[in-house]
Amino acid sequence: xxxxxxxxxxxxxxxxxxxxxxxxxxxxxxxxxxxxxxxxxxxxxxxxxxxxxxxxxxxxxxxxxxxxxxxxxxxxxxxxxxxxxxxxxxxxxxxxxxxxxxxxxxxxxxxxxxxxxxxxxxxxxxxxxxxxxxxxxxxxxxxxxxxxxxxxxxxxxxxxxxxxxxxxxxxxxxxxxxxxxxxxxxxxxxxxxxxxxxxxxxxxxxxxxxxxxxxxxxxxxxxxxxxxxxxxxxxxxxxxxxxxxxxxxxxxxxxxxxxxxxxxxxxxxxxxxxxxxxxxxxxxxxxxxxxxxxxxxxxxxxxxxxxxxxxxxxxxxxxxxxxxxxxxxxxxxxxxxxxxxxxxxxxxxxxxxxxxxxxxxxxxxxxxxxxxxxxxxxxxxxxxx
Ligand SMILES: *Cc1c(COP(=O)(O)O)cnc(C)c1O
Numbered sequence: 188x189x190x191x192x193x194x195x196x197x198x199x200x201x202x203x204x205x206x207x208x209x210x211x212x213x214x215x216x217x218x219x220x221x222x223x224x225x226x227x228x229x230x231x232x233x234x235x236x237x238x239x240x241x242x243x244x245x246x247x248x249x250x251x252x253x254x255x256x257x258x259x260x261x262x263x264x265x266x267x268x269x270x271x272x273x274x275x276x277x278x279x280x281x282x283x284x285x286x287x288x289x290x291x292x293x294x295x296x297x298x299x300x301x302x303x304x305x306x307x308x309x310x311x312x313x314x315x316x317x318x319x320x321x322x323x324x325x326x327x328x329x330x331x332x333x334x335x336x337x338x339x340x341x342x343x344x345x346x347x348x349x350x351x352x353x354x355x356x357x358x359x360x361x362x363x364x365x366x367x368x369x370x371x372x373x374x375x376x377x378x379x380x381x382x383x384x385x386x387x388x389x390x391x392x393x394x395x396x397x398x399x400x401x402x403x404x405x406x407x408x409x410x411x412x413x414x415x416x417x418x419x420x421x422x423x424x425x426x427x428x429x430x431x432x433x434x435x436x437x438x439x440x441x442x443x444x445x446x447x448x449x450x451x452x453x454x455x456x457x458x459x460x461x462x463x464x465x466x467x468x469x470x471x472x473x474x475x476x477x478x479x480x481x482x483x484x485x486x487x488x489x490x491x492x493x494x495x496x497x498x499x500x501x502x503x504x505x506x507x508x509x510x511x512x513x514x515x516x517x518x519x520x521x522x523x524x525x526x527x528x529x530x531x532x533x534x535x536x537x538x539x540x541x542x543x544x545x546x547x548x549x550x551x552x553x554x555x556x557x558x559x560x561x562x563x564x565x566x567x568x569x570x571x572x
Pocket of ligand 1: 263266288291335360383384394395396
């Protein structure tokens with residue numbers, strides 16, 4: 188493994204990958220197929236569904252950042268999630284967090300309803316509940332930390348260790364922290380998952396996913412399935428994602444510094460019921476987050492006093508921050524998970540996961556923090572009363 192620092196890995200040119208002209212920025216290899224010298228000598232790149240140089244360049248960068256042996260670049264986070272679930276046998280038992288990403292919940296539940304797998308959703312911070320879930324023969328344990336939208340922190344080394352002891356593979360959704368803030372494979376996970384739609388591309392203009400594995404055998408298996416099932420990103424999307432990723436370190440530093448400042452500012456406001464941000468000393472998992480993550484990240488969530496209607500009025504006051512359901516991009520977005528990102532989760536499941544109707548989730552972008560704080564002021568002013 189390399190000792191290069193993440194910012195250097197992300198910014199590094201690959202003129203070697205363009206043997207014709209040695210371009211500093213990589214070319215876009217849009218061709219669906221490649222010439223064979225003879226019918227017997229399979230070239231490294233033959234057919235674009237199976238292999239493509241732009242996908243490989245992105246996979247190499249992400250694998251180096253994550254300490255993975257390799258992986259597959261897919262057309263969305265959801266297709267990477269499906270790819271991960273194709274690695275487990277039919278009928279397998281899967282354990283996932285009760286407050287996981289709404290799309291992950293929908294996919295696992297949907298496959299369960301078709302009888303393709305069985306699933307147990309648990310509070311991953313409750314090690315006893317996880318232990319009970321693992322009493323059934325389990326093939327895969329899904330970790331997502333910090334969780335979305337509540338920013339709860341799961342002890343990756345502990346959960347991955349329990350999964351391994353139970354004979355299960357463990358996977359971590361590392362979309363929120365990014366490889367620059369958290370390294371699940373080094374903490375014992377077998378697989379790491381990304382929606383590159385979010386911070387890695389960071390420009391809010393495409394969809395992408397990545398599934399990376401620690402062991403070469405698992406890489407081979409997931410690449411086999413990606414090819415068999417046609418779960419891959421187009422060359423242009425992979426090329427653009429790498430272009431976006433070049434500045435990940437800079438964007439993350441700026442957004443995270445603003446998020447820390449905004450979370451502290453929100454917490455001190457009299458209109459606030461609670462702020463969830465691992466960088467706050469009062470966060471229940473603050474110490475674990477400080478140990479496990481290289482930084483608290485760009486996401487926070489909060490509840491205002493007065494409930495759902497008041498939270499909706501807060502949103503009407505915002506002019507700079509956009510009401511939209513994504514995260515990790517250049518501009519700051521806010522959403523109401525109960526009716527937006529997590530609406531696919533039944534009300535009972537939302538209640539169990541702690542996703543109250545008045546919860547607001549903030550994905551901090553790279554604007555000036557002063558301007559974001561001024562906008563949040565406008566939200567408070569619109570609450571009335
Ligand atoms: C967005 C997201 C996904 C799904 O990714 P898509 O690219 O939208 O398909 C999965 N997990 C997390 C944490 C996400 O934020």
